Amino acid sequence: MTGRTQATAEARFMRxxxxxxxxxxxxxxxxxxVEQAKAKEALYRGRAWxxxxxxxxxxxxxxxxDALCTVDKQPLRVVFTGKILLRAGAGEVTEVAAKGVSxxxxxxxxxxxxxxLLVHGAHLQLTHGEQTFEVTLDAERFDFxxxxxxxxxxxxxxxxxxxxxxxxxSRLGRCVDALIEQFIKVRVGPTWQRTVVxxxxxxxxxxx
Amino acid sequence: xxIRKGTVSCSRFRIEGTVPKDVKKWLTKTLKQGAFEPIDPxxxxxxxxxxxxxxxxxxxxxxxxxxxxxxxxLFAWRVExxxxxxxxxxxxxxxxxxxxxxxxxxxxxxxxKADQKDLIRKGLRSKTPPVSSVSDLSYxxxxxxxxxxASSTGIVEEVQAVLESGxxxxxxxxxxxSFVSPSVLDSLGPTPALFEASGVxx
Numbered sequence: 134m135t136g137r138t139q140a141t142a143e144a145r146f147m148r149x150x151x152x153x154x155x156x157x158x159x160x161x162x163x164x165x166x167v168e169q170a171k172a173k174e175a176l177y178r179g180r181a182w183x184x185x186x187x188x189x190x191x192x193x194x195x196x197x198x199d200a201l202c203t204v205d206k207q208p209l210r211v212v213f214t215g216k217i218l219l220r221a222g223a224g225e226v227t228e229v230a231a232k233g234v235s236x237x238x239x240x241x242x243x244x245x246x247x248x249x250l251l252v253h254g255a256h257l258q259l260t261h262g263e264q265t266f267e268v269t270l271d272a273e274r275f276d277f278x279x280x281x282x283x284x285x286x287x288x289x290x291x292x293x294x295x296x297x298x299x300x301x302x303s304r305l306g307r308c309v310d311a312l313i314e315q316f317i318k319v320r321v322g323p324t325w326q327r328t329v330v331x332x333x334x335x336x337x338x339x340x341x
Numbered sequence: 342x343x344i345r346k347g348t349v350s351c352s353r354f355r356i357e358g359t360v361p362k363d364v365k366k367w368l369t370k371t372l373k374q375g376a377f378e379p380i381d382p383x384x385x386x387x388x389x390x391x392x393x394x395x396x397x398x399x400x401x402x403x404x405x406x407x408x409x410x411x412x413x414x415l416f417a418w419r420v421e422x423x424x425x426x427x428x429x430x431x432x433x434x435x436x437x438x439x440x441x442x443x444x445x446x447x448x449x450x451x452x453x454k455a456d457q458k459d460l461i462r463k464g465l466r467s468k469t470p471p472v473s474s475v476s477d478l479s480y481x482x483x484x485x486x487x488x489x490x491a492s493s494t495g496i497v498e499e500v501q502a503v504l505e506s507g508x509x510x511x512x513x514x515x516x517x518x519s520f521v522s523p524s525v526l527d528s529l530g531p532t533p534a535l536f537e538a539s540g541v542x543x
Contacts, residue, residue, distance in 0.1 A: 180518040182531040280349030296411040
C-alpha cells in the first residue's frame with residue numbers, strides 16, 4: 134500500500150466509514166424489504182388509503198348506469214375508462230396497471246382488488262346533466278390530471294372563453310367533491326363495516 | 342398557457358381562515374410582497390421565484406384590471422433557474438487539474454480543486470442564460486377555491502407555503518381526508534378487510 138492510499142484508508146477509518154478490516158460496514162438492503170417499505174409509506178402518505186377506499190367505492194357504484202348523486206340539481210353519472218392503477222401496501226405484487234376502455238371493470242382488475250390491491254389512480258368520465266368531463270385522479274392528492282372539458286360556447290372571445298373554462302373546471306370540482314362527500318358519508322357511517330365492506334368484497338369476487 | 346387551453350392539470354385548495362372584505366387589497370399585498378425578482382447576474386443565487394401577472398410574466402403591478410377576470414383573481418408563479426451542466430464543470434475541472442499537475446508536478450489538493458470549481462461555476466454562471474417556467478393560479482372569489490395549475494408537486498407545495506404565510510390562511514387540499522372533521526379523522530384507519538395483505542389488522 135502506498136503512503137497516499139494508506140493515508141486515505143486511515144482517514145476513512147477515522148471518519149467511521151470503514152471498520153478495522155477496511156470494509157464499509159454498510160449492509161446492502163434487501164430490495165424486497167425496500168420495496169415493501171416504500172409501498173407501506175405510499176399507503177399512509179397523505180392518507181392515500183382513504184383515497185384508495187374512495188376510488189374503489191366509486192368504481193363499484195359506477196358499474197350501474199344510475200346517477201351516483203345530483204350536483205346543482207342535475208344527475209351525475211360516472212364511468213371509469215382507460216387506464217387504472219392498483220396498489221397494495223404490502224405483498225408479493227405491490228402495483229398493477231391495466232389498460233383498456235373497460236379495463237376498470239374487467240375480471241383481471243377484480244382479481245387484483247380481491248387480493249387487496251386497491252385503486253390508486255384512474256381515469257373517470259363524468260356526465261353531469263348533458264355535459265361530459267374527463268379527469269384522471271390519484272388517491273393521494275386527488276389533483277386533476279389530463280382533464281377534458283365540454284366544448285366551450287364562448288369560443289373566439291378570449292376573456293369570456295377563459296371565464297367559461299374556469300367555470301367548467303369549477304363545475305368539475307363540484308362533481309368530484311360531491312362524489313367524495315357521498316363516499317365520506319358512507320365511510321364514517323355505521324353501515325360501512327356492516328354492509329358496505331361486505332358489498333365491496335362481494336363485488337370484487339363477482340365472476341366476469 | 343394551461344389555464345387558457347389544453348387539458349386541465351391542477352391542484353385544488355380550499356381556503357381556511359378569515360378572508361377580509363377587501364379581497365383585492367389582501368391579495369395584492371401578498372402578491373407584491375412575494376413578487377418575482379429576477380436572478381441577480383452578479384449574485385450567488387441560482388434560483389429565483391415569485392408572483393407575476395398572468396398576462397405578462399415580467400409584470401408585478403397586479404392592478405385590478407390585470408388581476409381580476411369576472412369572479413376570478415388570476416396570477417402566476419414564475420421560477421427562474423440557472424442550470425450549469427455538471428458535465429461541463431467536470432470537463433473544465435479535469436482539464437485544469439491536468440495543467441496543474443504538469444506545472445506543479447503533483448495533483449491539486451481538495452481545497453485547490455474546490456476553489457477552482459467555484460471559479461469555473463462563477464465563470465459559467467455569467468455565460469448561462471436562466472431558464473424560466475410559469476405556473477398559473479386562479480382564485481374563485483365566490484367559493485374561495487384556489488387552483489394551482491402545475492403538475493410538479495414541488496411547485497404546488499412551494500406556492501402553497503408562500504400563499505399560506507402571506508395571506509395568513511391555511512390552504513386545504515381537496516382530498517377525501519379534508520371532508521372529515523379532524524376528530525373523526527383521527528379515529529379512522531385503513532379498513533382491515535380491504536388491506537389485509539398490507540399488514541393492517543382488525
